[in-house]
Amino acid sequence: MKKLFIGTLAVAALATASCSKTECDSAAKADCALNDSIAQYYGRTVGSYVLADYQRFGADRRGSKEDIFKGIRMVVGSDPSDATLMGIQIGAQLLGEMQRMEEQGVKMDRATVLKYFKHAFDSDSLDMQAVQQYSQTLNALMMSAQQKAEEREAAERAAAPGATDNVAAGAAYVDSLRAADPEIKTTASGLSYKLLAKGDDTKIEDNTMVQVNYIGRLTDGTVFDQSPDGQPATFSPAGVIPGFSEGLKMLGVGGKAILYIPGNLAYGSQGVPQAGIGPDQMLVFEIEVAGVK
Numbered sequence: 001m002k003k004l005f006i007g008t009l010a011v012a013a014l015a016t017a018s019c020s021k022t023e024c025d026s027a028a029k030a031d032c033a034l035n036d037s038i039a040q041y042y043g044r045t046v047g048s049y050v051l052a053d054y055q056r057f058g059a060d061r062r063g064s065k066e067d068i069f070k071g072i073r074m075v076v077g078s079d080p081s082d083a084t085l086m087g088i089q090i091g092a093q094l095l096g097e098m099q100r101m102e103e104q105g106v107k108m109d110r111a112t113v114l115k116y117f118k119h120a121f122d123s124d125s126l127d128m129q130a131v132q133q134y135s136q137t138l139n140a141l142m143m144s145a146q147q148k149a150e151e152r153e154a155a156e157r158a159a160a161p162g163a164t165d166n167v168a169a170g171a172a173y174v175d176s177l178r179a180a181d182p183e184i185k186t187t188a189s190g191l192s193y194k195l196l197a198k199g200d201d202t203k204i205e206d207n208t209m210v211q212v213n214y215i216g217r218l219t220d221g222t223v224f225d226q227s228p229d230g231q232p233a234t235f236s237p238a239g240v241i242p243g244f245s246e247g248l249k250m251l252g253v254g255g256k257a258i259l260y261i262p263g264n265l266a267y268g269s270q271g272v273p274q275a276g277i278g279p280d281q282m283l284v285f286e287i288e289v290a291g292v293k
Helices: 008-013 021-026 029-055 065-076 082-103 110-121 128-158 163-180 242-248
Strands: 184-186 192-197 210-218 223-226 233-235 256-261 283-292
Touching: 029 065, 082 110, 163 184, 163 192, 163 256, 242 256, 242 283
Parallel strands: none
Antiparallel strands: 184 192, 192 256, 210 223, 210 233, 210 283, 256 283
């Protein structure tokens, strides 16, 4: 869960002491009543802020309220030393890092992590040369694990239903267009395009900031992206997919073209599922260079 922000009132309340029932016997009853009221409203205020934060998360990420309160009670309901609080913070950080690694396919046995953590932590001396070697070995192992994870993902994407079909469908789509319109050309990279207007002599290069009106469609005509009306998008050819970049660099200011971008020059085998773009799916862009910065 992200860092919580507690309101000004709640923060100010931290500085105010609370009276126990025993202390009330000897302290002024008015002071104890005030402190008890502060305790009540401090709890309500902070609890409400935490609830607001909790509700911003989807149901699959929230966890149960009882489990969250269990963790809070473990700390607030006891009187831990500063060292114990430090241990809780380190443990939470370790757990967060291990969970992120697990999401990336690196599943570590937590008991093993704790065993070797304690072994290192309990040492009487610190050998920085050994620590450096540990770190280098860990980095090498992590790179190996990352490479294996990427290879698995690539294999899964390649085997995903529709990837091969999309390549064939894209090729057939362009072949049919070329047969009906000889003005559609294809470059050595595989990008097909129809030049509607060359534009002026401005030379657009990889890092040129270009103002572009565009609309992106799937081959069935579905629009998945477009620049706002009257507000060209600004970007460089280096910042867009390869087929779009290649098409931009053919034009000058005022230039217009239709680009037929095969999947390997677009979003590849990964696609963009949230935009409805499948693996290796062909995209069609109508583009116009409105200006250069």
